[in-house]
Amino acid sequence: MPVAVEFNAVSFAYEQSMVLKEASLELVEQGFLLVLGPNGGGKTTFAKLLLGLIQPTSGRVKLFEQAPHCALSDIGYVPQITVTQSRLPIRVFDVVNFGLYKCKGLSHSQRRLRVMNALQTVGLSQLAKRKFSGLSGGERQRVLIARALVSSPRLILLDEPTANVDAQSKEQIYQLLSHLNAHATIVLITHDPNTSALPVSDIAFINRQVIHHKGPELTEQMLALSFGTTVEQLPRCANDY
Numbered sequence: 001m002p003v004a005v006e007f008n009a010v011s012f013a014y015e016q017s018m019v020l021k022e023a024s025l026e027l028v029e030q031g032f033l034l035v036l037g038p039n040g041g042g043k044t045t046f047a048k049l050l051l052g053l054i055q056p057t058s059g060r061v062k063l064f065e066q067a068p069h070c071a072l073s074d075i076g077y078v079p080q081i082t083v084t085q086s087r088l089p090i091r092v093f094d095v096v097n098f099g100l101y102k103c104k105g106l107s108h109s110q111r112r113l114r115v116m117n118a119l120q121t122v123g124l125s126q127l128a129k130r131k132f133s134g135l136s137g138g139e140r141q142r143v144l145i146a147r148a149l150v151s152s153p154r155l156i157l158l159d160e161p162t163a164n165v166d167a168q169s170k171e172q173i174y175q176l177l178s179h180l181n182a183h184a185t186i187v188l189i190t191h192d193p194n195t196s197a198l199p200v201s202d203i204a205f206i207n208r209q210v211i212h213h214k215g216p217e218l219t220e221q222m223l224a225l226s227f228g229t230t231v232e233q234l235p236r237c238a239n240d241y
């Protein structure tokens with residue numbers, strides 16, 4: 001399988017403050033990467049590096065074998081929803097239409113078709129004319145997912161899409177992500193401890209260091225890092241206690 005995301009010994013510091021230290025991972029196309037870690041651990045910084053919004057202090061990030069800023073049309077990004085965004089006086093159709101800003105040369109009817117198809121994929125075509133501000137939290141998140149997938153990206157990056165939604169909406173979003181993973185690589189940043197319904201292929205646990213595991217389980221190293229122990233301090237076997 002070709003590689004979708006590659007972090008090679010990536011470090012990043014905001015001025016003097018080191019946020020990521022020598023992070024390395026590789027995610028193949030159509031993989032499903034769960035990004036976990038405590039508040040302030042560096043998950044959003046990881047996402048910004050992937051989007052090419054910031055550059056590594058050292059090391060290299062590649063997206064589909066290119067520098068991220070050259071592969072931006074291959075990414076659909078679902079940001080954390082802010083209070084300001086949720087109050088915007090704008091219709092659902094127009095929110096999704098914004099996702100086509102990189103797709104030049106489409107006719108009005110082609111745009112309309114793509115927006116309606118994206119809304120249909122997330123199960124909300126009947127809400128196209130409704131005001132975004134009048135939707136529930138779960139519906140808003142699904143509209144933002146439609147905005148991300150309307151340009152047919154090869155990778156969808158989501159930052160906490162289930163943070164403020166009820167259990168039923170979370171289930172709908174997880175079903176949708178499982179469905180989308182048939183055609184796209186997924187990178188999901190989350191604090192949700194219950195992701196067993198998702199077809200996770202890889203986990204990255206981020207707390208200044210990045211521990212990458214190929215498989216859906218948390219490892220002992222990840223748990224140690226979440227409690228503030230460094231990997232070097234971990235006992236190597238039970239006899240060390």
Ligand SMILES: Nc1ncnc2c1ncn2[C@@H]1O[C@H](COP(=O)(O)OP(=O)(O)OP(=O)(O)O)[C@@H](O)[C@H]1O
Pocket residue numbers: 014017019037038039040041042043044045046
């Ligand atoms: N623009 C910035 N300037 C300086 N420091 C920053 C900046 N953005 C983030 N940081 C710091 O970098 C560290 C990592 O932040 P980041 O937002 O990547 O963490 P996170 O894992 O996404 O956290 P959360 O789960 O709370 O969203 C934090 O200590 C944060 O205060």
